[in-house]
Amino acid sequence: MLYNVIEILFAEDNMDDAMLTIRALKKSGLTNKIQHVKDGAEALDFIYCKGNYAERNFNDQPRLILLDLKMPKISGMEVLEQLKSDPRTNSIPIVVLTSSKEDPDIKNCYALGVNSYIVKPVESDNFFHVLEQLGCYWMIHNVHPVK
């Protein structure tokens, strides 16, 4: 697999959510540039080119990270904290996707430097619509820092 052309890193432990999200993103035209990881540890391995991703080039980082907060091993919050405190990775836009607006961590996420915070809508129409817009906004309209 050619990791170097990955444009979106997507961390999500719920396979249903992952499948539906990827489908929505694909529909918005961002087909084969998404890398899905199942937890925070794998997300960090990918970014820092460790474990299964040891062959990856550190300089080729994704243009967007979609991060679920509730994940096994290492939580989305911890991943966010580590990446935003590392000068080499803190310019990568991170969008947190979470299931509830009741999440007590919204404030903390902003404090840590999250770029956006999205509550996944329960209704499918809304859900797909939000994800299409999100992909479109971050991948097309948003200007990325020069590598």
Add this chain to the structure above:
Amino acid sequence: MKKKVIQNIWLPFFFVLVLIGSIGYAVYQSNRKMLDSAKWVDHTIEIISLSEKTLSHTKDIETGALGYVITNDSVFLQPNLIAKDVIYKNIAVLKTLTKIKPGQQVLLDSLKYYIQKRIAFIDQGIELINKIGLANALKNIKKEEGNYYSNQIRLIIGKIIAKEYEYLQQRKLLNEKDIIIFNWVIGSLFALMSIASVLFLISYHRNITQKNDKIVQADELVILNNELKISEAKYQKLNEELEYLVIERTAKYEAANKELESFSYSVSHDLRAPIRAINGYTKILEEDYLDKLDADGVTVLASIVSNSKKMGHLIDDLLAFSKLGRKAISGSEIDMQEMVSTLCDEISIENPESQIEFTIHPLTHIYGDSSLIHQVWINLISNSVKFSKYKPKTIIEIGCYQKDDHTVYYVKDNGAGFDMKYYNKLFGVFQRLHGQDEFEGTGIGLAIVQKIVTRHNGLVWGESVLNEGARFYFSMPNEKNVVSELSN
């Protein structure tokens, strides 16, 4: 207190001391008087003795002269010479001794005069005898004259002695009187001292008893104090235990609260995910496999979507309700008139299909949590609108009145109402008195209203006649502090 006790002991003691001193003085005075009497007795005896001696010497002179006359022997005149000398000395001594007695002085002067006369008479007689011889001399000597002098001397000495006795007697009487007085004084002082001693003893005994009593009382006090200390310690221990219990309970409560919070979060987070999945997959079926489904299949898909949507709403409502119990209430003055009229305008705009006629009576200001009270009005007015939707015209009346220390607000409508026999279910969570096909909703609205009003120390109640409309009331305390306390 201690000083007074000492005074009480020493006062009678000092009194007794003074009495002893007085008795001593009185005894001394009495003794002095007795000595004085004795001295006077001696003095009198001396005077009497001297007087008698003087008389005796006078006789000696007479006797000597007589002997000479008879014997013509000059030896007989020898004592005469000595007596002459002694007589004048004795009279001088007597003069000194009776210096303070003028009567005796006069008598002594007379005595001296007559003695001189007597001696001179004798001396003249002897001279005459020596000159002219005894026989011739005897013719010339006037014996009567000599006898007269001797008699006078005897008389005067007798007077002196008698007078001296008289003086002694007077002096003795005076001294005796004084001694009697002093004896009385001494006796009285003794009596007083005895009384004082008895009093002193009583007082001393009492003091000792009091002291003992005080010691006993002090001991009792010490015991009481110790008991007090013990109960204090017990109390403190109890207090500490209570404090510990409070801390423990608070910790437990906080832990429970935290648990509830994370539970709510989990509920909202984890219950949502499967619904989202159901919705998502149904959507995929709709989008990608619609051509493979018949009309029933499409209806089933629609039902799945609507049910999962409802599930989402239930979760949101449940979460909102559970949050109410934990939310801190902030107190401020609320302009109910402004709040309600704005809300009615909004509701009219949101429900253009309903013909709503609002009648808003003057509403008094109240203290409470503005956002929560706003929620109460939303729920009550929305309910009225919702349950009046089958009526040709929706008539909603809003007002308030005073009752006790509370303001009672009400919302009255002409809607479907409810059956009063199910009143106990009215404010229950997810309790509904109408079919879902008739009126949509999760049944949480009135439960939320009740929870908010209860947290404001108010009450909620309702009344209705089925199909004729309903009237809901909620009361709020007028006192500001009732709500202020809630905000803490």
